[in-house]
Amino acid sequence: MQCVTSKILSVCDLGEEYYRIILERPENMVFSPGQFVSVMDQNSPDLLRRPFSVASQTQREILLLIKEVGKMTKRLRKSSPGDCLSVMGPLGKGFDTSGQNKALLIGGGVGIAPLLGLSQELDAQGRDYLCLLGFRDECEPAKLFKKTNLRIHRETKEPGFVTDLLKEVLQEGVEVFACGPLPMLKAVRSMCMEAGVPSQLSLEEKMACGIGACIGCAVPVKNNSGTVYKKVCSDGPVFRGEELAWE
Amino acid sequence: MQCVTSKILSVCDLGEEYYRIILERPENMVFSPGQFVSVMDQNSPDLLRRPFSVASQTQREILLLIKEVGKMTKRLRKSSPGDCLSVMGPLGKGFDTSGQNKALLIGGGVGIAPLLGLSQELDAQGRDYLCLLGFRDECEPAKLFKKTNLRIHRETKEPGFVTDLLKEVLQEGVEVFACGPLPMLKAVRSMCMEAGVPSQLSLEEKMACGIGACIGCAVPVKNNSGTVYKKVCSDGPVFRGEELAWE
C-alpha cells in the first residue's frame, strides 16, 4: 500500500449524475475487484480523503466511476487532464472470487462501480455470471458493462427495485455479490439468507484514515460472544452477508 | 459597491514572483486609483476574501497585479481563462489626485500595483510626475509602466533601497504617493515630513469584512485628543503621511 501522486488522464461525463475518471495507475498498485483508493487533491478544502472503488484497471490506468454528491465529487468532475491527485491504495479486501458457482452481481446506483472490475475478473476466469444493475433514472454507467449477462432496472421506468430482478433469478447454487445503498444491501442479504445462498456485500461507511488505524468505520459483525465492530476500510469493504449483525 | 461574479479573462506571468490577472469588469464598477477589490473563489479553502488593488482598468477589464505569497495567490495563478471569481468592490478611498504639483510615485515590490492606475490618471490629467519603483530582484511588473518618467531600483543590482532614489529627487513643491512594504512607507513618510512635502501612503492591513463593519484593519491616526484607530479598508487604504500615528 502506498500514497502517491497520480495524474488524471481523462474525465468524462456519464449522464447528469455520474462521470468517470481515468487515472494513471501508480506503479505497483494492483487492485483486486472490490478494493478501493482514497484520494485527495492538494488544493482541497476538505480535511479528509475520499474513498472510491477502483472500477477497473489496465496496465497503465485505473478507472473510477463517480457519482456527484458533494464537495469533492463536484470538484473532481471539474478537474482537467494533467491535474494531479494524491492516491492512497490499494485499500481494503476485495471480493473473494475463488468460488465456482454461477455469480449474481447486483448493484444499485454508483454501487455498480466495484462490480465492473468483478465482472471483468469473472470474464477472465470464464465463470458464469449475470449482472443486475439498478438505477433511479439515468443508467449511462451501465454501458461500461458487457451487454451479454446484463439486466438493467430503472425505477423511473418500471415499478419496484433492482432486488425484484434478483428475486426472479435467485436459486440454490448461485453466489451473490452486491454493492449499493444500505436498504438494497439489507434486502439482498435477507433474500440470500432465506434462500440459503452465500452473499458478499461491499459496504460504505464514513472513513477518516482508510487504513484501519482510527476504528472510525465500524460495522457490527457477529462473533461467538455476540457482536463486535469490524472496520469497513481494512476488514472490508466486502463482508459476507451471514457475518453481518445488522439491526 | 457590489459583490458580483466576474470572469477571468487572462492570467499571465510577470517573472517568478509576479503575475497579472485580467478580469471582466463588472458593470458599474468604476475604480479610482488606489481603490481595491476583495476576491474569493468558490472552491476556496479560505474563510476570508483577499484584497487586491485595481492596478488599472479599461471599459471592459480590470487588471490585478499580484505577487505570489500564500494560498490564494498561489491558487489564483493556476486559474484559467473562463474561471469565475466573486469580486467585491470598489472598496476604499483612493488617492487624492486634485493637487497640481509635480507628483513623485514611489512603489516597492507589488506595492507598485495601485501606482500603475495612478500614473495613468496623471497622464490623463497631463500632470507632471516621476515613478520610482523598487524591487528586490525581478522587475518584470515595471514593464507595465510608461518608460518615460520611470526609474527602477533593484536591490540585488545596486546597493541601498528605492528610498535612496527618492532622496535624490525630493524637493519642495512636489507631492509624494507611495505604496509598498511597511518599512519603506515609514521611511518615505519621515523623509517627506522632514522635507515638508505632503505624502499619500497606501497601506495594507489584514482584513475580514473589507467594508468597514468589523473594525479589524486598524491603523493609528492622530487626532486632537491623541490617537484613534481608523479603518484601512474604508477610511483608507490611502492615508496622508502627516495624519498617521506610527510608532
Place this chain on the structure above:
Amino acid sequence: MGVNTLLRTTIGTLELKNPVTVASGTFGCGREFAQFFDLSILGAVSVKGITLEPRKGNPPPRLHETPMGLLNSIGLQNPGVEHFIREEIPFLRRYDTKIIANINGNTIEEYRELSSILNREDVDAIELNVSCPNVKEGGMVFGTDKEMLRRAVRAVRSVVTKCLIVKLSPNVTSIADMARICQEEGADAISLVNTFSGMAIDVQSGRPVFHLVGAGMSGPAIKPLALKKVYDVYQAVEVPILGMGGISSGDDAVEFLLAGSSAIAVGTAMFSNPLLPVEILRYLKSFTRAKKMGVEHITGLAHRGGFS
C-alpha cells in the same frame, strides 16, 4: 418580505418576524451591509458592542485567519453610547427590524449604568455581553465566573424592563450552569456562543501574533462546538436561545434551530458572503414549507426525536 407565519419566532419578550439575525461586532450598525441588502429582511440586528465611554480598541494586528476560523482582537472599539443613541438608532429605525443593543462594561456599575441609559432609548432588546475575550478588564471574567455572572445579570435586570438577553462565553466547563444562573436572575433569553479563546504565534518572530496574546475565535471551524453548547443549554433551561457560532449556510441555521435555538445569528461567514442572511432566509422559507413546520416547532426538535 411579506408576512410568513412559519418563520415567526420569539426570544423572550421579543417577537421576531423571522429567526435570521446578525451577530454583534460583525455587522457594525448595519450601514455597510445596507449596501448589499435591505436590512428590513432581518429579524433583528445585534449592533457592535457598546460601552459607556468611547473605546479606542486594541492596536493592530486585530485579525488572523486560521483553518476555517478567524481570530479577532478588536477590543470593543466603539464611539460610546451617546454616539450610538444619536447616530445609530435613528439609522436602524429606518428599517423594519428589531434592534438589539450589545452592552459591555469593565465593572458591574458600568453595566448597570449603560443598560439603564439604553433601557430608556428606542431599542428592542439589550444583549448583556459578559463574554468578550479581548479586553484586559471585565469582559470574559463575568462570563466565566459564576458569582460574577450572577451579580452582573442581577444588576442589569434590576434596571432593564426591555427584553434582556445574556450572551454567554463558551469558555467554561459547564455552560448549562451559567445558563441556569441567567434564568434564575430573570434573563429573558440567552445568546450563545461568543468567541472561543484562542491564539496564534508568528513562527518567524517567535512571538504571539496579538498584543493581548489571546484572541476570540469565530467562524465555521467552531460550529460543531457552538452547536453542542446550544444543545446543552436547551436541555438546562427554559429561556429561549439566540444561537450562533460559525453559521455559514441554510443547513447550519437549521442545525442551530434543531439544537434548540429560537433564532440564529450570522457572523463571520458574512465577511466572505455578504448576502448570506438573504440566502439563509430564503432557505428557511423553503425548508419550513417543505417540512410543513414552523420555526417555533423546529426549535429544539433534535431533543424530541427529530422530524418523523
Place this chain on the structure above:
Amino acid sequence: MGVNTLLRTTIGTLELKNPVTVASGTFGCGREFAQFFDLSILGAVSVKGITLEPRKGNPPPRLHETPMGLLNSIGLQNPGVEHFIREEIPFLRRYDTKIIANINGNTIEEYRELSSILNREDVDAIELNVSCPNVKEGGMVFGTDKEMLRRAVRAVRSVVTKCLIVKLSPNVTSIADMARICQEEGADAISLVNTFSGMAIDVQSGRPVFHLVGAGMSGPAIKPLALKKVYDVYQAVEVPILGMGGISSGDDAVEFLLAGSSAIAVGTAMFSNPLLPVEILRYLKSFTRAKKMGVEHITGLAHRGGFS
C-alpha cells in the same frame, strides 16, 4: 536518523530523541502507518486508548467531517490490556521509539489497576486519559471535575513509577487549574489537548448524527484553541507539556513548541497525509539549524520574547 542534539527533548522523565510523536487513537498501535514510514523516526508513539477489559466501542456512525475539523465518537474500542501486552508491545519494540500507553477507565479503581499492570510491562510512559468525551461513564468527568481529577492522578501516581503523563480535557473554564492539580499530585508531564466537545445534527432527520449526541472534535479547526491551552498551562506549571491539537504542518509544530510544548503529537492531519510526521521532523531539523537553537530552547520561547 542519526543523532541530532538540536532535536532532543524530554517530557518529564522521558527522554526523546526528537519532539515528534503521534496522538493516541489516531495511529492505532502503529502497524498501519508502518506501511508508510519507519516508526523509528518518531520520538514516541502514543497508542490507541487501552482499557482493562476489551471494549466494543460505539455503534456507527463514528465519524463526521466538519469545516477543517473531525468529530469522532469511537468509544474507546480496543481489545483490552492483555492483548496490548501480548501483541502490541512486542511489535512496537521492534522500532527505536518510546511507547506511551494511553490508559482509560470508568472508575478510579480501574485506572489504578490498569496502570499498575502496565507499570510492570515494557512501556516507557503511561498517559492517563481523563478526557475522553465519547464514553458514557468516567471518561471526561475525571478531566472536568477538579476533585475527580485529583483523585485519579493520585491513585495512578501511587502505583506508577514510570513517567506519568496526564492528558487533559480542553473543555474546562481554567485548564491552568487542572494542570496545577496534576503537578501537585506528582504527574511528570501533561499532554493536551484531547478533543473539544462538539456535535452535529442531520438536518433531514432532525436528529443528532451520533448516538451519544456529543462527539470529540479534532483537526486544524481546533488548532488556535489548543495552542492557547498549551500557552496557559505553560504559564501555570513547571511540568513539561506534550502539545497537540490540529497540528498539520511544520509551522504548526513550531507554534506548539513556542507556546510551551516540549514535544508535540500529530493526530487527525495524518489521515490525509500519512507522511506528515516525516515532513514535520524534516522541517524541525532545518528550522532548528536555521535558528541555531535546539528544541529545548524553543520550548516556551513565546513567553520570553521570541527569537531576537
